[in-house]
Amino acid sequence: MSDPFAVMVGDERTQLTAFVEEYRTLIAGLLDGLTEEQARRRLVPSATTLLGLVRHAAFMETVWFGIGVHGATRAELGIPETVEESFLPRDDETIDSVRDHYLRVCERSRDAVAGLALDDTVTGRGYPITVRWLLLQVLRELAHHCGHADILREQILAAG
Secondary structure (H helix, E strand, O other): OOOOOHOOOOOHHHHHHHHHHHHHHHHHOOOOOOOOOHHHHOOOOOOOOOOHHHHHHHHHHHHHHHHOOOOOOOOHOOOOEEEEEEHOOOOOOOOHHHHHHHHHHHHHHHHHOOOOOOOOOOOOOOOOOEHHHHHHHHHHHHHHHHHHHHHHHHHHHOOO
8 A cells, every 4th residue: 555654755746646546545445355245235325335436436537537638438438427327336246356447447547647747737528627636536536435435344344
């Protein structure tokens, strides 16, 4: 796991990337030690499950980096048309397949901005976004979903 506290005096890109990577690692680890049933267990009225949160994180990164940076469409990227659909695992998906997909998406996300500076602007979503803003947005979403996941995981593990 990347340690953002190890780079407190580093440049802004290094620091921001360390925080994003920390939350990517946490998202990828949400399913560790769970059964398939536990990963799909619904504890709230919405469709939010731990497996669904990892799926959604892959969707979110694909939207921001695949569409935001490259201008691809959701159809071209093979992702759902709605946010709600991104939380719904298919019957054939497993903990391993969802996690592996998320890790591949993270690698594509890294590659999408590797050659860009924080002040560079991307326009794939139809309006200008700096790479800095995009990384902060992804960080915000990952942190938000890690908070949800902490609560769900605690409840699942307590129930056995």
